Amino acid sequence: MNSQAIADRCEQADVELIRLLYVGNDGVVRGHAVEQDHVPDALESGVPLPELVQSFNALGHRVKDAQFDAVGEVRLLPDCSSFRVLDHEDRVAAVLCSLRDSESGHPWSADPRSALSRQLADLADEGLEAALALESEFHLVTDGEEPSPHGDQGVYSTASMRNGHDVILDVVDALQAQGINVHKYYPEYAAGKHEIVTKYGRGIGAVDDYVFLRETVAAVAESHGLGTTFLPYPFDGATNGCHVHLSLWDGDNRFAPSDGDRALSPMGRHFVGGILAHVPALLALTSPTVNSYARLRPQAGAAAYGCWGVENREAAVRIPTAAPGERDTATRVEYRPADNTANPYLSVLGLLAAGLDGIRNEIDPGPPLEADPANCDEATLTDRDIDRLPTTLGEALDALADDDVLRSALGEELTESYLTVKRSEWDAFTDSAATWERERLRDTF
Template sequence: MRERQSVAHQLDPAARRVLERVEVDGVELVRFLYADHGGVIRGKAAGRSRLAERLGTGIGHTVAMMAMSILDHLQPVEGMGPVGEVRIVPDPRTFVALPYAPGAAAMVSDLRDLDGGPWAACPRTFLKDAIAALEAEGYAAVAAFEPEFTLGRRLPDPAGGPDRLVPLDDSPCYATSGFDLAHDYTMQLVRALESQGMPIEHYYPELGAGQQELSIRPATALKAADNHVIYRETVRGVAFRMAMWATLAPKPIANQAGNGAHLHVSLWDPALEHNLFADGHGGLSALGRHFIGGVLRHLPALVALTCGSVNSYRRLQPRSWSSAYTCYGMDNREAAVRICSPMSGNIEATTNLEIKPSDSSANPYLSLGAVIHAGLDGIRRELDPGDAVNVDPATLTDEERARLGCARLPASLGEALDALEADELLMEALGPLRRAAYLAVKRSEVADFAAQDVAYETFHHLRVY
């Protein structure tokens, strides 16, 4: 006992508060979570008796796990083989007791070298570096993911194929029957999210069968990505506790509407007092336009990180309200970047951009970090995004789209990875080890799913996301 007290005394105040919470809440296991290159949330758990020590040292972890695909196929990446170890080091500021798993809690974690420094393949560090680049220019990012998910039950396929997801309901979009049919689950989810410090923005039943959308409030960039990790865990954890199945996979049912996770972003002054995307007259500032210019310039490569799965590209189709072209527009839900109309009476705070080609199969740290790097490139180079497209780009002729610079986004993950490899800015930002591992993992998924049918693809995505 004295040894534990001595270790605890050496910890910082946030870590000591975790130890207090664990004792008060009766927590027995604490999960140390991270997102891998496949976009899968993985981790290990520390027992209460060793938690004080593990808060400082982390938990040992093989380097190979960041070369693992969503099918658990290990890829040959130099520096990520059977030899070598990193530490899963939790951020005590992210501690949450898990309301759907009594006796358990979780913290989001960094992957660190044995000397305690950031590991070159740590996704959370990638976002931290992007935030630091923004801070060096005098900006702070506020962001929010806006996820959709499908609620139902996982059942065996009568024909003997992979399990399938049977949606909870077939209610129409926004219909009150959808509210009622999912009510018990939704209320459990709302309470679980609120108890973990994620205030609810809004909720409604979406277009697809069993499809739900529940959004939480924006936060600073790192917190927003951390929130999305905990959100994903909670959506699924609450469903499992109720003998249901929830999936945030982009297209878990091939003939139903897909699940996005639109990324909302704005830039503020370092004190978070003024939204620098607001022009003071209800419109978008020049800074915001340059940010759009950077996002559009890098968008074909960006989608390899924001829409990070084979399954993603079943969703990114024209006339699907998911965006399929490199354009922007005012409240245009078919544009890749939507300038959101601000809310009356709160114009400055609610001026933001929505990046629509984004889903929950992406690693949120890589996704948001890459968007920041692209937008910052546009600011530094004062890139002009061109004319807004305020119609569905699919209704334009090829000549009209060419005049507007409105190109088709990559139609597959393979095409997006080709664009990423050709994008010098993003490849440099990712760094040698991270980009080698990411490309290897994603190229393997392209090959593995190309050899299988749609049922196999949808099952393995709904299983992990």
Template sequence: MTKAASAAAKDLAAAGVTGVQIAWADNNGIPRSRIVPITGLADAAARGVGVTTLFAVFDTHDAISYAHEGLSTPSGDVRVVPDIDRLRRLAGQPALAWAPGTIVRGEDGGPWPYCQRTLLTGAVTAAARRGYHLRAGYELEFAVAPAGSPDVASAPGHPGPAYSPHALIPLDDFVAALLHDLAGNGLRVGQLHAEYGLAQLELSLSATDPVAAADDQLLARQTIHAAAHACGLRVSFAPLVDANAAGNGWHLHTSLWRDGHNLLAGSDGPGPAGAAYLAGLLRDLPALTAVTAPSVPSTLRLRPGYFASAYAFWGVQNREAPLRYVPGTPYLGAEHANVELKPSDASANPYLALAAVLTCGLAGVDDQLVPPNPVDADPGTWTARRRKSHGIERLPTGPAEQAAALAASARVSGTLGAELLGAFQAARASDLAWAQGKTVDEIVAAHLWRY
């Protein structure tokens, strides 16, 4: 790896690159990074760059929690190692290159139990040994505002209408720069459009293996931020940008494969194994959302009637369903079949989210679960009695309910492991303590530019 890093550094330096940004995501979904000079890339690849162990217990507002026993003091150092195979020159920041980082122990370079990328890599490897392969891709929603704007509502970056080409005309330079930079950074994009929410856009990233999908998510948000800055704009990926508007979801599409066959594909819906995968996600959905939508405003976003999925059920192409089954068709092909997890947003660590999804889905396959009948309506419009008769319950409505759901699920909490679970819980408890006594508007404003 050192030899490859040296060769890459030489080529990048000749092209005018002066530094490499090594990025990772913390337990709040917030990207963190170190920049090393291009001349130091080979050394960073061999020995990593030192960072504090306390990044695992940062909360969303950069407060450090010492509540987790394993990281209860300011002493300790680990190393962040760039993945040279994923090294990219940033098209929108041409003096910099970018690589995702894996955090290892400082004393011997061995696995650090708090590294989410290591956790996902291990889960993917374990699944592959059993013959299973997951494909995953993100849809990213974000709101646009002029640079320097304190919020989105007072100065929306586009006036709408939703889904209209007219909405994007004021953002023409940004759209052009963004598509150029995404392609230059090696990110394959399905589409980009004006979305339903306030000054909202959405782009979809093509499906790939889970670790690459998580890496791509981090790189995409870096690319979007840089393109917006270059065009005099700023973007918000926050779950809510206004208390009365539809929020930003980062919908996670997955499909499970074995022997080259998409197990979610079938002439009348998913086959037995694919259905069991979907049922596994549904069984642990309350605990999953504690990982995939974990911030204080995340649960505020999950309201009935906002295409945000407030109740636990699944449906075929039902955009109110938290688990939306997208079938393959003769027109699109069997490989198109997937499950969209809608209670997912930018406050989730993507590596952690994908590890939990993979584990819960495969547990459903192992247990040969059979999902209930799909729902083609919005249960939010039903009476409580009718929802109860269909076994449909509300997803957690606040951090305390999410914490209880996570603690009650041996599969989700077991995926994280004792150390990472403890750090994750400490960050969530710190966020909850911060939010006590604050209004919804205060909570929304404090999260607006965090991601």
């Protein structure tokens, strides 16, 4: 769809504002909105944006010693292929954007979406295309002085389905109106927790669809007087993940095994080997907040160990069993220690870079683990070279700083700006922990 076709569509749908959306280092969806008469110019040339947007952290604070400060602008340039009218909101459309250098017009080296586009282009040069689905979990929340989960508890329970039916039905309608193919829905274990599964897509469009899913869920819930949270550990005993399903294609699914006794092809196994080799650093991209590590605990269904297994929901990489007759198309890897606080473009970029390193260097992941790693004795874990994943954001950030493969995939400017922003969050947490420690122990000692 070109800019004129978008302008015509906005006029037909009585759109007054079009949102130009992007996701920064902080993982927050942000943007500008332009009025209908200015849509053609915005689509062709973009709108100015200060470079310092990449110096904001998830706490809403600008990091004062970050590399991007008050000087410098980039252009927020729409990708017209991602345009859609948001029928569930009043006279609004939206489009995903990349960030461009104001002078050269080239992709800005600190832009996550552009970095993923570059990785996908390199993949295409090797004759490969990524098939992706980002499987997001969220909670519906009753707003108030003490926000609480909305609805009943019970994994897959029909009582939970009935309780959230009106909201979920409107979300499904809104997603399908945007061309997002909804595959299935179910309530999850905790009260108020839900999951809407969408059909996989190809390339960056699949990641764009995930961004729109998050925005749509929040907007529809608000129209019903409810809040939402995608936080990894929002309430005691409750978690939200964002599992990433991924396979590589060259016309055929290169992860599908030719041997019926195997779960993956050699390429698929090496891809898993690459993920496991880099998983400590990957967590800095896929589980990038302090709260993420409250979710990544043993026997919480979120993965706490660097291992892989067929249908093993406690492994970092799970290989779902494809239905009979669908192995050629449905074989894929599922990366589980990811959540919705991540910038999804960086999550996918990191996974592709790690997996491709595994393919190029034929990294063997070893045999799949057929047990809950938390129930394995230390001798078994040591023999299988299975380590506990990082337990803090600080540990994961140190691993990313030392990982040359992931640093190269992101580029130095994006890597350094990202590490600076995320370390500011870790420092804020450790500073508050010191205050908590003093207050709790002062009276005792």
